[in-house]
Amino acid sequence: MIDVRALVLAYPSQSALDAIGFAQRASEQVSITVLTTRGGEKYSYRGVEKVIVANVEDPTPDQLAGLLEKTFSSYDIVVAPSSKDSTDALARLSALKNLPMFTEVNHLEPSGDGLVVTRPVIAGRAYVTYSTRVPAAFTVAKKAFPPQSADHEPDVEEIEAPPASMVRVGVEEKKFSGVNIEDAEVVIGVGRGFRKKEDIAMAEELARLLNGAVGCSRPITADLGWLPEDAWIGISGKRIRPKLYMPIGISGAPQHMSAAIDSKLIIAVNKDKSAPVFQYSDYGFVIDLYKLLPALIEKLKQRKRT
């Protein structure tokens, strides 16, 4: 396919580079326009033709959708990071313009007069490859399309944002641990097998002894709030790729295990022999974590001392 005109929704602005990387790969000849919001222009969008800055700081998804609608006319593809608000905005645009849309795309190849894209399905346990015509819309998986560097400086244009129709009545910022489980070499996973919040100290101590970080399954953060959300391993949370992943007291739902599939080694601890987690593991210890962890921690400490 030649001459692809791509519109990239840069929201949140700091995650737009993957979307630009996607657009760069859509064709040999691609011209990219970035649509961003106030403050977004400070990110360097080199190599793109044009940057359109909307005069709104903290847009609601309906404003983003309105901006897309206003801008989208002569583009072949619309691309955005796979954040919740940009997915919402892109889906609204896609409905109004009758576009097919693909979320969390992790592979792309131009093909004839269309594109071939791959994305995860069935709770991340499988992937599907589609061929699609253009125009079409895409959100891209994190880190899947590192942008190629270019030195072209874009033209900058301003645009009026439509008024927000969704009324915000309250905003509560989430607290994060700041621990980066995505880049950790060892990750200890905490699941519902831990009976109370205080017991997570055992997982933390084990992580310290193995120079690792603590992650968790969905209920530990989303239901119980025992750990901050940046510790959540799952297809809606973080994807990890450590040398060692140790799910402890985690049953092994596909949505969780798919996000750890790139781990080099998986050692599971669960007292239930029939827990699905063992199917995804290299080694599975069928034992109560409350029995194993104290013994393991003690032995690792001794080993460090000698």
Add this chain to the structure above:
Amino acid sequence: MNIGVLAKASIDPNMVRADSEGNILLESMPLALSEYDKNALEEALRIKQEKGGKVIVLSALTWGPTSKRLREAEQVMREALAMGADEAHLIVDEALIPGNPLTTSLALKALVEKIGGIDLILTGEGSMDTVSYQVASRMAALLGYPVATFARRLELLDGRVRVTRDLETRLETVELPLPAVISVTGEINKPRLPTLLQIRRAMSKPLNKYTLADLGATVEQAHVEVKEMKLLRVARKQVLIEESDPEKAADKLIEILENEGILK
């Protein structure tokens, strides 16, 4: 107050089947009521208890072959009725198979208009098979309704709905006028399990089936073709260690960590 719940008969991700080359054997994987759609239904039932009205299940069959899948989809509708929904409406049409969010949303929009009188539409944040996160937003855009995605709290006010959206970095509470479309997360509630009596009663509740022609709708070809669907496979050793003595189990684990080069 009538509430429509978009409920999908999804491929069950716990029942994955693939051939030796890793090709997904879709036809031998059963359909089940999508996980977060159960949360949407539970939320609708909770509102009904407070405000009265009807809970109406809306669905479109998106997996073929219809000859085999129709029965499974009907069972999924019966499950939703057993949980407490009042009636179910299912679109079965070859033009919607295999499904994609574009055609599914167009069909469901036509169904909502055909039934009429629906004040609030709820659905799960995404389906458990295709996980596209699109249908709520698409439906809202097609119907001209406001939408709030990823709701983990929902409160009905006078003619409005107040929703707390669970976003990446914050919880955001918003208000929308009705009618509106809301997608809910798995944390909003704990879906009830139907009793035996409810399961039996569900058999006599209305379950209506439609083709697109019945709805006066046509869907344009999406020009999307599935080239392949493959299992993500990583060979794991799957060694099970059933050592009940914690000291010995810990020694064994440390030995593995040493052999695998994690501990030096």
